[in-house]
Amino acid sequence: MIRNVLTIGAATMFTVYLFSSAFYSVYNCIFSKDNYDVFIVSLDLKGVTSTPCISFLESLSVSFPVLLIDIHVLQSLHEEKCEKLSTQRIKVAIDKTFRNNTDSNESRFQFFGMENHANKDYFQFKTQPIRTHHIIENGKEAAGKLAEFRDIMLQFNMFPFLNGGTLLGWYRECGIIPHTTDMDIAVFAKDFHSDLVKFLQSRSSPFQLVRKIGLLNDSFELTVTTKTGYKVNTDLFLMYEAVDGNGNVRNWVGGASYTLKYKYIYPKYDPWCAADLYGYLFWVTCSPQKMLIFEYGNLWYEDLPSSQYNWKNSANNVQRNGEWREEELEQVYVMY
Secondary structure (H helix, E strand, O other): OOEEEEEEEOOOOOOOOOOOOOOHHHOOOOOEEEEEEEEEEOOOOOOOOOOHHHHHHHHHHOOOOOEEHHHHHHHHHHHHOOOOOOOOOOOEEHHHHHHHHHHHHOOOOOEEEEOOOOOOOOEEEEEOOOOOOOOOHHHHHHHHHHHHHHHHHOOOOOOEEEHHHHHHHHHHHHOOOOOOOOOEEEEHHHHOHHHHHHHHHOOOOOOEEEEEEEOEEHHHHHEEOOOOOOOOOOEEEEEEEEEOOOOOOOEEEEEEOOEEEEEEEEEOOOOOEEEEEEEEEEEEOHHHHHHHHHHHOOOOOOOOOHEEEEEEEOHHHHEEEEEEEEEEHHHHHEEE
16 A cells, blocks of 8 residues: 655656656655655656755655645756755645545645646646636737837937836736736836926827836836736836945836835846747846845745735835925926
């Protein structure tokens, strides 16, 4: 009788599959231990030889088959660096037939449902929230409107680049996050021309100015929306440059909640690479994963409902940046 089964595998790093002991006869078993049914399957025949990694695997115990899908654990196993594996809950997938077997005794694991559809050549894990489709059906139209706004900015010698959730969507989804409600771009503060604001207030502008936040030298942000066609809001942030206490150059964009100011801090920004978004070309950072980890953390690749994201405290790189003085309020928060 199989006491427990933990199956791990590797494609680029580790490909992850789970079956019963019959699985052992089909693939190379790189590591196994008597009386402990741990199968590590590697398509590149890379074995786990590190004593800390073997000890870690031996410490895992479940009473039913599961599939290890925790990217950080898999990365550590692949690199043979298991000394500092966290004691936090480990993500594993479980077939729906065993779903009712989980209890508090398995508290070391975080369980996700797994389905094996006959019409798919891969397992599907229920690690993502149900998406509330907003832009997904109109990604091409939304990107087209953003490109139109980009072209207007270029007329004023301003060079915008994808930022925030729009950068995340391009890199993670190869598109736009389906449940987002707006688009984010930024431009270096030194490149901003205030004539853009005047143009956006004119009849000839295809965009309408919705609001203006901050001052040109502090936390400046514009929100525009389309006048015709697909309706989508775009937030334009000014990106500022500063030097921290260690002499390192940092860039930041602002945010404001009426009287309170916030700033999102990045390493020195390098936005002069090109990216395709639904057939439109945009500037993006040349080190997108570095910037996304800095802002969203190591789990940047996990989708969360927009309703669970709080712009004031969810980002890893956000911090308080003082308050607006009472006499500044009429000037720093303007609705049109």
